Each structure stands twice: as structure tokens, then as C-alpha cells.
Amino acid sequence: MKAPKYKVIIDYIKEQITNGIWPVGSRLPSQRDLAKQFGVNRSTIVTALDELAADGLVEGKLGMGTVVINNTWTLMRSAPPVNWNEQVGLGTHQASLSTVQAINLAEADENLIQLSKGELSKDLFPLEEMRAVLTKVGQELEPFGYEDPKGNPLLREAIAKYLNQKGIMVHASSILVVSGALQALHLISIGLLERESTVFLESPSYLYSLSTFQSAGMKLHGIPMDKEGIIPEMIEASHHSRKSVLYCHPNFHNPTGTLMGEKRRQQLLKLAESAQLPIIEDDVYGDLWLDSPPPSPIKSHDRHGNVLYLGSLSKSLNPGLRIGWIAGPEAVIDRLADLKMQTDYGSSSLSQRAAAEWLVSGLYEKHLLKVRKQLKVRRNAALEALEKHLSSFAEWDRPAGGFFIWVKMNSDISLPDLYRKALANGVLINPGRIYATQKMQHFRLSFANAPVEDIQKGIAILESLIEDC
Amino acid sequence: MKAPKYKVIIDYIKEQITNGIWPVGSRLPSQRDLAKQFGVNRSTIVTALDELAADGLVEGKLGMGTVVINNTWTLMRSAPPVNWNEQVGLGTHQASLSTVQAINLAEADENLIQLSKGELSKDLFPLEEMRAVLTKVGQELEPFGYEDPKGNPLLREAIAKYLNQKGIMVHASSILVVSGALQALHLISIGLLERESTVFLESPSYLYSLSTFQSAGMKLHGIPMDKEGIIPEMIEASHHSRKSVLYCHPNFHNPTGTLMGEKRRQQLLKLAESAQLPIIEDDVYGDLWLDSPPPSPIKSHDRHGNVLYLGSLSKSLNPGLRIGWIAGPEAVIDRLADLKMQTDYGSSSLSQRAAAEWLVSGLYEKHLLKVRKQLKVRRNAALEALEKHLSSFAEWDRPAGGFFIWVKMNSDISLPDLYRKALANGVLINPGRIYATQKMQHFRLSFANAPVEDIQKGIAILESLIEDC
Numbered sequence: 001m002k003a004p005k006y007k008v009i010i011d012y013i014k015e016q017i018t019n020g021i022w023p024v025g026s027r028l029p030s031q032r033d034l035a036k037q038f039g040v041n042r043s044t045i046v047t048a049l050d051e052l053a054a055d056g057l058v059e060g061k062l063g064m065g066t067v068v069i070n071n072t073w074t075l076m077r078s079a080p081p082v083n084w085n086e087q088v089g090l091g092t093h094q095a096s097l098s099t100v101q102a103i104n105l106a107e108a109d110e111n112l113i114q115l116s117k118g119e120l121s122k123d124l125f126p127l128e129e130m131r132a133v134l135t136k137v138g139q140e141l142e143p144f145g146y147e148d149p150k151g152n153p154l155l156r157e158a159i160a161k162y163l164n165q166k167g168i169m170v171h172a173s174s175i176l177v178v179s180g181a182l183q184a185l186h187l188i189s190i191g192l193l194e195r196e197s198t199v200f201l202e203s204p205s206y207l208y209s210l211s212t213f214q215s216a217g218m219k220l221h222g223i224p225m226d227k228e229g230i231i232p233e234m235i236e237a238s239h240h241s242r243k244s245v246l247y248c249h250p251n252f253h254n255p256t257g258t259l260m261g262e263k264r265r266q267q268l269l270k271l272a273e274s275a276q277l278p279i280i281e282d283d284v285y286g287d288l289w290l291d292s293p294p295p296s297p298i299k300s301h302d303r304h305g306n307v308l309y310l311g312s313l314s315k316s317l318n319p320g321l322r323i324g325w326i327a328g329p330e331a332v333i334d335r336l337a338d339l340k341m342q343t344d345y346g347s348s349s350l351s352q353r354a355a356a357e358w359l360v361s362g363l364y365e366k367h368l369l370k371v372r373k374q375l376k377v378r379r380n381a382a383l384e385a386l387e388k389h390l391s392s393f394a395e396w397d398r399p400a401g402g403f404f405i406w407v408k409m410n411s412d413i414s415l416p417d418l419y420r421k422a423l424a425n426g427v428l429i430n431p432g433r434i435y436a437t438q439k440m441q442h443f444r445l446s447f448a449n450a451p452v453e454d455i456q457k458g459i460a461i462l463e464s465l466i467e468d469c
Numbered sequence: 470m471k472a473p474k475y476k477v478i479i480d481y482i483k484e485q486i487t488n489g490i491w492p493v494g495s496r497l498p499s500q501r502d503l504a505k506q507f508g509v510n511r512s513t514i515v516t517a518l519d520e521l522a523a524d525g526l527v528e529g530k531l532g533m534g535t536v537v538i539n540n541t542w543t544l545m546r547s548a549p550p551v552n553w554n555e556q557v558g559l560g561t562h563q564a565s566l567s568t569v570q571a572i573n574l575a576e577a578d579e580n581l582i583q584l585s586k587g588e589l590s591k592d593l594f595p596l597e598e599m600r601a602v603l604t605k606v607g608q609e610l611e612p613f614g615y616e617d618p619k620g621n622p623l624l625r626e627a628i629a630k631y632l633n634q635k636g637i638m639v640h641a642s643s644i645l646v647v648s649g650a651l652q653a654l655h656l657i658s659i660g661l662l663e664r665e666s667t668v669f670l671e672s673p674s675y676l677y678s679l680s681t682f683q684s685a686g687m688k689l690h691g692i693p694m695d696k697e698g699i700i701p702e703m704i705e706a707s708h709h710s711r712k713s714v715l716y717c718h719p720n721f722h723n724p725t726g727t728l729m730g731e732k733r734r735q736q737l738l739k740l741a742e743s744a745q746l747p748i749i750e751d752d753v754y755g756d757l758w759l760d761s762p763p764p765s766p767i768k769s770h771d772r773h774g775n776v777l778y779l780g781s782l783s784k785s786l787n788p789g790l791r792i793g794w795i796a797g798p799e800a801v802i803d804r805l806a807d808l809k810m811q812t813d814y815g816s817s818s819l820s821q822r823a824a825a826e827w828l829v830s831g832l833y834e835k836h837l838l839k840v841r842k843q844l845k846v847r848r849n850a851a852l853e854a855l856e857k858h859l860s861s862f863a864e865w866d867r868p869a870g871g872f873f874i875w876v877k878m879n880s881d882i883s884l885p886d887l888y889r890k891a892l893a894n895g896v897l898i899n900p901g902r903i904y905a906t907q908k909m910q911h912f913r914l915s916f917a918n919a920p921v922e923d924i925q926k927g928i929a930i931l932e933s934l935i936e937d938c
Contacts, residue, residue, distance in 0.1 A: 023774030125612030143594030305492030320818030349789030
């Protein structure tokens with residue numbers, strides 16, 4: 001005879017508590033989540049929790065759900081167990097913003113229409129090619145171990161060649177392979193900048209939704225943008241100390257989609273040279289132009305080693321590879337390579353070999369042709385749907401590449417309301433607030449992830465919600 | 470007609486300077502390295518450097534070699550370029566110890582006899598199996614993107630099952646996949662511990678050769694060991710503040726090879742419970758027992774969530790995969806997963822899939838059988854050679870597993886001398902000094918990496934050098 005369902009649940013929860021997986025002080029999953037997990041009604045969960053409470057193991061706490069207050073061992077002895085939970089808030093690095101955490105979680109929900117995710121749709125995953133690459137890598141495999149501190153030499157050669165085509169004349173020795181551009185920023189934050197230094201950046205910027213630099217003790221200083229990108233004069237006006245660096249995103253800026261013009265790039269580089277302000281140029285969307293190729297990277301004009309250039313395969317090919325790069329002066333790259341060794345001993349050998357094969361074989365260039373074509377269809381569909389549904393309530397610019405449209409709602413519409421109601425109605429958008437230090441009337445709409453019909457449907461749902469916001 | 474060699478070299482160096490790869494202030498490679506790189510005599514390099522110096526681009530500086538002092542652009546204008554080199558020393562994280570950096574570099578030198586490398590020999594690389602795994606992963610590939618914050622679910626299930634066999638009764642939800650145990654330590658250091666907290670650890674410990682915890686502002690506090698491992702009474706005597714944690718390495722400790730007995734493990738766990746001292750249990754060598762299986766991990770007896778357990782495939786299978794794990798209380802794992810997302814957005818999807826296949830298919834267990842057998846042959850050969858060559862000059866214990874023999878030289882022998890002379894004679898050993906805060910009479914000998922004949926030859930060379938030390 002099978003045990004009744006609620007007994008199974010009790011045993012499961014007791015086991016979690018006993019084995020220290022849910023130590024004293026931790027919160028149980030919500031009743032709804034437990035019901036879902038065991039495929040039972042919520043009432044069955046309530047029965048189980050009541051019994052556990054009667055045993056003195058858990059307690060319902062107002063506003064906190066059900067909390068573990070004892071376990072079989074603490075019931076028998078006096079000393080309270082170590083409370084790791086208390087320690088959870090202590091580290092030098094901050095937890096992500098709660099809205100950002102909520103969005104990260106919601107991005108994993110396959111029932112939602114994803115107008116949020118900055119990730120290519122699974123439809124655009126090059127399955128055949130990836131399989132072929134893995135087979136090739138497997139066939140040609142030789143014994144491997146830890147890689148060079150700067151990364152696999154073949155991959156660095158391939159990246160150097162790829163950058164040369166963009167006018168960035170670097171050798172493999174001034175390239176560091178990283179696990180994506182985010183890791184590049186983490187390494188820069190802990191390895192190159194002093195605490196208390198200032199990071200100038202576009203306002204808004206997706207960097208505000210991360211805590212990379214703030215966690216390492218740096219201040220973000222947002223600089224206004226115009227249609228050409230960040231405004232150099234505004235940096236000059238704010239730049240007093242030597243302890244600063246400029247982070248910018250010239251190609252299809254996240255979240256606004258802005259493309260920086262040729263002249264503005266030159267101005268920034270000149271400013272860097274005259275004001276001794278190093279530049280971190282983030283170019284992860286550069287290959288995803290939709291109308292015409294963007295101007296050359298700032299780095300391609302850099303003759304004094306002022307610019308650290310970041311790139312990645314995450315946006316244009318696949319984020320699961322976790323392969324990106326930093327190009328810059330060799331001494332800086334050496335320092336960052338040492339730091340990378342200290343944090344993770346280098347990126348995956350398999351991923352590095354696969355990435356090299358993608359670049360060397362020409363498959364990457366072919367893949368880009370397909371992706372650009374598809375992204376263009378998606379962007380145009382999104383723009384049409386916006387025109388149809390939101391033209392009386394909002395305005396936006398047409399992005400010339402990348403993943404995002406930056407939609408500004410009329411001032412009488414509450415963005416937090418719109419975000420919440422959209423989520424309740426199955427549509428996930430990113431409120432502009434997470435990319436800035438002040439209130440924003442914008443949201444970021446990604447046309448890269450959801451199927452075209454969903455993009456259209458999602459935007460229609462947004463229209464239907466506006467009256468209530 | 471081809472340009473003369475020295476012209477080619479001049480053009481190359483000019484290009485490096487002009488493109489900001491070697492910015493003003495940076496050191497050129499040594500004349501010897503340049504000569505090697507271009508396959509020319511050193512005199513050709515001298516000719517090229519003389520011409521560059523005459524142009525005002527480089528200058529020989531006493532004790533620094535040749536330094537870039539100008540570039541074509543700075544010659545024309547007044548403002549000095551940004552000196553990233555100056556910035557290189559500024560970050561919050563420290564550079565690796567110089568001896569450690571030198572050893573890391575020497576470990577890449579294939580002409581040396583590697584009695585240093587803590588990495589399985591290439592002879593033990595399971596080439597056929599790794600190819601088969603890649604082929605399988607390729608065939609079964611489905612579109613992938615960013616993984617779950619805690620790592621690929623299939624891999625976490627496989628790790629849970631593997632840990633269950635060790636008596637660690639965790640579910641996949643309390644496991645975080647990381648890129649090796651070093652990354653686990655980095656995440657713990659920035660995510661769980663306060664600045665100024667104390668990390669108790671074995672003295673000596675390989676952690677002293679890293680800067681992970683010190684860079685994050687923690688103090689290492691070494692505790693003496695006996696034949697059973699770290700001595701609990703000595704921790705108790707030092708433990709005053711709540712802001713501390715115990716890091717330990719019960720199975721085949723690095724660098725001493727010590728195996729902690731069952732009773733000692735229980736004592737440590739009791740101490741953790743009564744003194745509220747969380748334990749980080751590092752078990753990366755646990756699968757590499759050579760005589761008989763080690764006692765169960767401390768974590769397997771943990772009923773209160775006091776222990777964070779670290780494991781990895783790097784030592785027992787391959788470091789290039791960059792796959793390790795942390796198991797612990799769910800709240801702690803959640804926090805560390807958030808931190809991991811902030812630093813690199815997760816580990817490589819390809820590596821995670823390959824690792825899952827290794828574990829699920831049973832290939833990993835089969836591989837361990839082979840590795841143990843081979844390692845045993847290597848250990849025994851190393852012990853015999855030590856007996857033959859060094860028995861009058863040193864003493865050591867027979868390690869029951871892992872990679873290392875901890876050799877204590879007689880007190881009249883200078884260890885720094887021995888290290889330097891060995892290196893000059895083509896043998897790399899790790900002086901004990903890098904694993905401690907004080908002078909050590911030991912060196913660490915790895916029997917995992919070099920071919921058996923090289924281990925024997927290397928130890929014979931050590932004998933021949935002892936008279937001079």
C-alpha cells in the first residue's frame with residue numbers, strides 16, 4: 001500500500017531539514033510551489049505543514065511563509081546551529097537588485113511571453129552546425145589540461161584575425177579569453193580599478209542592473225546620451241579625478257539601441273587621450289547590425305593603448321559557450337590573465353576549442369548572415385506592432401541593430417504598474433528603472449527571443465493594460 | 470627581394486608600439502626571447518633595438534631591459550598617454566606571489582622534469598572516452614542558452630547521485646555547479662565572508678600559494694597538523710570571534726598528502742556545531758585513494774548545514790573541463806549561485822553536458838579504476854627513488870592517495886638553493902615556503918605528472934645537487 005500523499009510530503013520535508021539542506025531559519029518553498037512540485041492540491045500541503053508545525057519543526061511566520069525553527073537534533077540540545085542564512089547578507093559583494101532577481105527568475109518561465117530576454121531565440125540556435133563543430137572537435141581532440149593563462153592559443157589566433165577584420169590590429173598575445181563580457185567586467189573591477197574610483201557610463205545603462213562595479217567599491221556616474229550616444233562634453237564637465245574610467249557601448253547600446261556615429265567615437269578617443277581617461281569599449285552587439293555595418297570600433301583608432309575592448313560570442317552565436325575576449329595593452333592583459341587564473345583557472349577547454357572551430361571554419365560568418373536576416377524580420381514585426389498598438393501612448397526609435405527597442409511611455413502611464421500588470425498577464429518586459437538611478441518612463445523590449453507571433457501578441461496585451469496604469 | 474631580418478624585427482616592434490599593444494612604459498621581451506621568436510642571433514636583435522633607440526622609441530634601462538619611452542604619436546604631442554601599467558598594481562586583488570608566478574610559468578615549460586604540476590599526466594588522458602563523450606553530447610544536442618543559475622539540471626542530478634554514494638544525502642537543489650574548486654573559493658570569499666574575518670586552515674596549506682581569501686580582505690590563520698590532519702584543540706584555542714570559518718582538506722591534503730581519520734572528522738564536526746564555526750570541506754582528491762577508500766566526508770555526518778562541501782573533476786578526470794561543485798544548505802547555495810551569475814553567468818554548457826555524460830554513463834567510475842592503478846605505480850616508483858637517492862638527506866610519509874609526497878630535507882640543506890639549482894638543472898619542485906607563512910624545510914613532490922622515468926631521473930638529479938645546498 002502506498003503512503004498517503006501528505007505523508008510523502010512530510011517525509012520529504014523532514015529529510016531536507018534533517019540533512020541540513022534547509023537549516024534552521026530557512027524558508028520553505030511556497031505552498032503553491034510545493035503543491036506544484038508534488039502534483040497535489042494546496043490543502044494537502046496545508047495538512048502536511050500543520051503536522052510538521054505540531055512536531056515543532058516549522059512555524060508559519062507573518063509575511064515570511066513557513067520557516068524551519070528546529071530540527072530533530074536541535075530539539076535535543078541547547079546550542080543553536082550555525083546560521084549560514086545570517087551570513088548570506090555579509091559578503092563584500094551585494095545581492096542583485098530584487099527586481100532584477102525577479103526578472104531573472106521570470107526569464108526561466110516558459111509560459112511567459114519573453115519581451116525581456118536579451119538572448120537569441122532557440123529558433124536561431126544553429127543545431128546542425130553546433131553538432132558538426134562538436135564532432136570535429138571530438139575527432140581532432142588531443143589530450144588537454146589547464147589552458148594558457150590567456151586562453152587557448154588557437155582560439156586567440158582566431159580572435160586576433162577576427163578583430164583585424166574590424167580594423168583592430170592586435171596579436172594573440174594581447175588577447176585574453178574570458179567566459180563572456182560580464183566576466184571581463186568582473187576582472188576589470190577587481191583587478192584594474194581602485195576602490196572609490198569612478199566609472200563614467202551611459203545613462204541609462206544595463207550596467208545599473210548588475211552590481212559588478214558597485215560590489216567592488218566603485219561609483220557609477222551616469223552621463224546623458226543623445227541620438228549619437230554618450231555626450232563627451234558632459235563627461236569633461238564631471239571628470240576631475242585621475243581615478244576614473246569610461247565604460248561605453250557604441251554599437252546598439254543596451255538598453256536604448258543607440259548607435260554611436262563615427263565622429264562621436266573620435267571625440268571620445270580624443271577625450272581619453274587628452275584627459276587621461278581609459279575607455280572600456282563593450283562591443284558584444286557589434287556583429288548584429290541590421291541595416292548597414294556600424295562605424296569601426298573606437299579601439300581600431302587607438303594608438304596609445306587607451307582602450308580595452310570587450311567582445312563575446314554570447315549575443316551573436318550562443319551564450320552557453322561562455323566565450324568572450326578582452327583586447328588591450330599587453331601589460332593590462334597579463335594582469336587580467338593572472339586575475340582570471342586566480343578566480344577560475346581559465347575557461348572551458350571544450351568551449352574554447354568549439355569557439356575556435358566556429359571562427360576558423362567560417363561557420364560563424366555564415367551564421368551571422370542568417371541571424372541578421374531573422375533579427376531584421378523580428379525587429380520589423382515588433383516596430384509594426386508597436387505602431388499598431390502603442391503609437392498613441394508611447395514613442396521609440398528604430399534600432400539599427402542589436403536586440404532592443406527602448407519604448408518611452410507617455411508621462412501619465414505608471415511604468416511599475418505596467419510591468420506588474422504585464423507580468424500578471426503573462427508578458428515580461430524590463431522596466432527602464434533597473435537601468436538608471438532615477439524614475440524612468442521607458443521599458444526595454446527585446447525582439448530577439450520570443451516567436452514573432454508572441455511579440456505581436458505581447459504588444460497587443462500591453463495596449464489592453466494601459467488604461468489601468 | 471626580402472627585407473633584411475633586423476628590418477622585419479624593427480617593423481614588428483614599431484607595429485606593437487604604434488597599435489598600443491606595448492604602450493609607453495612597457496618592457497619589451499628579453500633579447501633572448503626575441504631572438505628565439507624570430508629565429509635569429511642575439512646580435513641581430515641588438516642591431517634592431519639600437520635603431521629603435523636612435524629613433525627615440527625605446528631605451529635600455531638598467532635592470533629593466535628595454536622599455537618603450539615614446540611612440541610615433543607621443544613624439545608629436547605633449548600630453549602623456551594613459552599609463553595603464555601604473556593602474557596594473559591598483560586593483561583590490563593582489564598579484565600572485567612572485568615565486569608562485571614563476572612556478573606557474575615554469576610549469577608550461579615542456580623541457581623541464583615536472584615534479585611540481587598538480588595535474589594528471591597526459592598519458593592518463595582518456596582520449597577515446599572523451600571523444601566518445603563529445604560525439605554523444607553532439608548527437609543528443611538540443612538548443613541551449615544560459616543555464617540555470619545553479620547549473621545544468623541533468624548535471625546537478627548526476628552530481629547528487631554521485632554524492633549520495635559518498636553518504637552525502639543532498640538533492641540537486643542544494644548543489645551549485647562551478648568552474649572548479651578555485652572558483653568555489655572565490656565565490657565564498659566574495660559572497661559569504663565579511664572583510665576582516667578569519668579563515669582557519671591547515672598549516673601548511675596550498676591556499677597560502679593563492680591570494681583568493683587575502684585579496685577579499687580575509688586573514689588566514691594556520692593551525693598545526695599531526696599525522697591525522699588539522700588539530701581541533703588548536704583551533705579551539707584560537708577561536709574567539711564569530712567571524713570565522715574553517716577551511717580543511719581531509720582527503721590527501723595538498724601539499725602534505727595527509728589523510729584525516731574518521732575520529733578526527735567527527736571531532737571537527739562537533740567543534741563546528743558547538744563553536745558555531747562553519748566548515749568548508751575541500752575534497753578534490755577524495756576519489757584518488759590508492760590503498761583503501763578514505764573515511765566518509767565530514768559533510769556526510771552534517772545534520773545542521775554546518776558544512777559546505779567542494780568537489781571537482783579537475784584532479785581525477787581533467788582540469789580543462791572546468792567543472793566542480795559546491796554542496797550545502799540551500800540558502801547558501803542560492804546566494805552563491807546569484808554571485809556566480811554576477812561574475813560569469815554560469816559555466817560552459819558544453820562542459821556541463823560532457824561532465825554529466827561522464828558521470829551518468831559510468832565512464833567516470835571506470836576511468837577512476839585506471840587512474841588509481843597508474844597513480845599507484847607512480848607513487849611507488851617515486852617512493853623507491855626517494856629511498857634510493859634521498860634517504861640520508863630527507864624524510865617523508867607514504868601518502869595513501871592524491872598526487873603529492875611532502876619531503877622534509879635535513880636542516881643543513883637550504884631549500885631555496887635546492888629549488889633554484891634544481892630549476893637550473895631542468896627539474897621543477899615546489900618549495901614548501903609557498904604553502905606557509907614561515908620558512909619550511911620541505912618541498913612538495915608531485916608523482917602525478919611526469920613520466921615514471923622522469924620522476925626517477927628528477928629525484929636522482931636532486932641527490933646530485935644536495936652537496937651544493
